[in-house]
Amino acid sequence: MSGSDFGLQEFMLMLEGASVTLKLTFYAVLGGTLMGLGFGLVRAVAPWWINWPLGAILDVFRSVPLLIQLVLVNSFKSILAVNASAFVVSCVVLALYTSSYCSEIVRAGVLAVPQTTRRAARSLGLTYWQDLREIVFPIALRVSLPSWIGLTLGVMKDTALVWWIGVVELLRTSQVIITRIQEPLLVLCVCGLIYFAMSYPISRLGARLEARWRDLD
């Protein structure tokens, strides 16, 4: 290949895009995990008349394509004449989307703690919150952490959709560079490698944790 127009400047631009991707992921996962923890705990302990409607609402975020959710919230924002940037809208939508998956992970983790273990803790004199903090949380964390890592990576990849409502992140940056230097394959390969570099190490870590904790059981 002689004289590619892809230089350091383009690469730095792409890294900047990647940093936006990471920022989006961070806020989405932070908000989504906090909400997901709350929803998941409620879903694990609440009676059916709370559990069922909450589950149904959260299920909507998993059953409608993320792209549609983004467009809907973005246009609803305009309808309400709220002044929020596309970045904020994306973070909100992604956080809700994340919370819907996270609540299932938390719920599964809490329900994986045998009822007998919790009764034993209570009969040793632990209060309800102590039981939750000292017994349920550590056991549930083991069950949930690998799935949570998977979720984080999934959200990182799903942030690629937000350019549709106008956030310039890694994939959009690559597209801009493609239109400028007309070398789609090269630019996309670099883009893919950046995504891969952000995702692969963490996914290996998740798999390792899962394997180790499975062996301990």
Added chain:
Amino acid sequence: MNYTFHWYQAFQALPELLRGALVTIEVAVLSMAIGIACGVLLALGRNSKNALLYGASTAWVEGARNTPALFQIYMAYFGLGSLGIFVDSFPALLIGISFNNAGYLAETFRGGLRAVPGTQMRAARSLGMGAPMAFRLVVLPQLFRTVFHPTMNQMVWAILMTSLGVIVGVNTDLAGVTQELNVRTFRTFEYFALAGAIYYLITKLITISARLAATRLFRY
């Protein structure tokens, strides 16, 4: 709020949207069929001792699992073009999703294969079954049982992923039709809300029928 909703207008476009939904289901089913076929081969490749087969299938699986689905569709749309293979947006969507499905399903199938203990095969063989017969009657039903639910999950994912086609210019599937209507009328919220509802119904239809099928299939 300074906005009048025009729901009637959106509902008038319902037949058009439903035709789009049909295309969405078609793409998803087709991509799943290709994905399952490739996924089985990849799972076998990942278990193979041949370094080339192992390397190629691992690269596919890790590539599919560690990059965004939209990136994979871009690869098919823009990337293949620069190799001299020009694909339209619709086949690009199909290639992208199939590639993604295959990567995820390969891991599902590999897990399924591992879940059937080798002793089952030996027990079947010692009862006098031939290898193909033992595979068909003993291993396959158990394999099917473990991979059924993850595969159905992937089917839901495939439906949701088809909506990405609109980004590379597909205009016949549900998201594409909705976008066309949106561009023509600028009633973004109404049309996309309706499209979202249809997507919801499709995914619910799949999960419910999968659950019904599971209770019929796995009674024992």
